[in-house]
Amino acid sequence: MACFCLLPIGWRPRATQSMVGGMKNTAPILCGLSVALFLNLALAGCSAPGPNDDNPVLITVSTDYAEGVPGESITLVWRFSMAENWHLYATNRNDSGFAPTVDLELPAGWTAGGLHWPPAVRYLSEGDILDHVYHEELVLLQKVGVPANAPLGSVVALTGQVEWLACKTSCVPGKDTVSIKIPLAEHHDGPPSAASTAALAKMPVPLPAGLLNPHWEGQKFHFEGTDGAVLSFMPTVDCGKLVNVIRDGHGPHLALRFEAEGETVGPVRGLVTIKEKGGSIRAFVADFPARLLSPDSAGG
Numbered sequence: 119m120a121c122f123c124l125l126p127i128g129w130r131p132r133a134t135q136s137m138v139g140g141m142k143n144t145a146p147i148l149c150g151l152s153v154a155l156f157l158n159l160a161l162a163g164c165s166a167p168g169p170n171d172d173n174p175v176l177i178t179v180s181t182d183y184a185e186g187v188p189g190e191s192i193t194l195v196w197r198f199s200m201a202e203n204w205h206l207y208a209t210n211r212n213d214s215g216f217a218p219t220v221d222l223e224l225p226a227g228w229t230a231g232g233l234h235w236p237p238a239v240r241y242l243s244e245g246d247i248l249d250h251v252y253h254e255e256l257v258l259l260q261k262v263g264v265p266a267n268a269p270l271g272s273v274v275a276l277t278g279q280v281e282w283l284a285c286k287t288s289c290v291p292g293k294d295t296v297s298i299k300i301p302l303a304e305h306h307d308g309p310p311s312a313a314s315t316a317a318l319a320k321m322p323v324p325l326p327a328g329l330l331n332p333h334w335e336g337q338k339f340h341f342e343g344t345d346g347a348v349l350s351f352m353p354t355v356d357c358g359k360l361v362n363v364i365r366d367g368h369g370p371h372l373a374l375r376f377e378a379e380g381e382t383v384g385p386v387r388g389l390v391t392i393k394e395k396g397g398s399i400r401a402f403v404a405d406f407p408a409r410l411l412s413p414d415s416a417g418g
Contacts, residue, residue: 169201174284179296182314185303186274189266192300194276195314196220196233198256204286208238210250210352210388211363215289218282220260225274227265234259236320237391237401240350240368248364250352251285257317264302273301322389322401329402330390334409337383341372341404346395351404353388358408384408 169176175198182193198206198218207215222230235258238250262276277297284290325332330349331342343349351367351374353360360366361375372390376383386406393399 169199169204171201171204171286174201174204174286174290175199175206175282175292177280177294177296179278179298180311180313181298181300182310183306184301184308185306186262186264186268186300187305188264188268188270188302191261191263193310193314194222194260194262194278194298195311195317196258196260196278196280196296197313198252198258198282200252200254200256200284201286203253204284205241205251205253206256206282206284208250208252208352209235209354210238211355211357212249213247214243215249215251215283215285218256218258218280220258221279221281222260222262223277223279224262225276227267228274228276229263231261231263234321236317237322237389237399238352240352242364246364257313257320259314259317259321268302270302270304273299275299320401322403325390325402325404330392332386332404332406334384335373337376337378337411339372339374339376339384339386339406341374341390343370343372344392344394348393350391350393351388352391356385357387358382358384378411381411382408383411 167173178197178199180195180197182195186192200206207217209217217235220233224230236252236256238252241249241251243249268274275297276299277295279293279295281291281293284292330344331340333340341349341351348370349368349372351363351372353363353367359377359379361377363374366372366374374386376386384406385408386404388404389401390404391399391401
């Protein structure tokens with residue numbers, strides 16, 4: 119939202135008066151100080167307030183490129199800034215809360231893909247309540263397709279209806295309407311924004327073949343960690359039924375116990391994060407099909 123700082127109507131600087139009786143009149147100095155103080159207060163009032171306990175989540179949207187190109191896609195960068203000690207929920211399997219949603223209104227011919235989520239962190243509350251959450255900031259990416267017949271030189275407004283649940287000691291639902299105007303041009307004039315590049319670098323990628331040696335052993339699915347690293351597994355809502363992800367889903371090596379559902383166990387679906395000795399974190403998408411149980415493999 120734009121902010122306008124206005125001086126009082128009819129205000130003008132006071133003219134400098136001459137010296138009287140050898141003593142300089144201090145009115146101009148006082149006037150100058152008053153004007154400076156007024157301007158500082160006015161500018162301070164125009165500063166965008168950060169998130170706080172009364173308004174714990176602030177949302178902005180930008181794009182990876184300054185302009186859209188007909189026939190190509192442009193990426194929306196949804197940024198959720200959170201007040202201290204507040205959190206938002208991920209789309210992983212949670213015991214409480216729900217992830218933010220964005221309902222994007224599109225002009226005719228425009229298309230939108232799904233939201234891309236960075237890895238969350240495990241958040242264990244009293245009573246063995248396990249959630250997967252974000253603190254401080256959450257940045258989502260969403261590709262939008264620009265129709266090939268979109269007129270060059272036009273400006274298109276996209277509007278998103280955003281809803282979320284923010285929690286600290288208690289939870290507060292929120293919603294906002296966020297808009298952005300995208301000019302259309304024949305080509306991009308510059309590189310993608312730093313914000314979109316940084317967000318893309320944090321997105322999980324498919325687990326490379328052989329990394330962590332993922333494998334079934336009876337009704338357990340194993341991820342073998344590297345020396346000194348700590349692994350975490352964060353299941354998606356369509357992952358198979360886990361026995362105890364609180365206990366099994368965090369450590370130097372993971373042995374995820376699955377409950378049999380009919381004659382199968384699994385599938386194994388979720389994120390695996392690797393926290394290295396130095397603190398850096400890599401995130402990977404794990405997607406392994408359900409396993410058909412045999413009499414020899416049951417209970418392993």
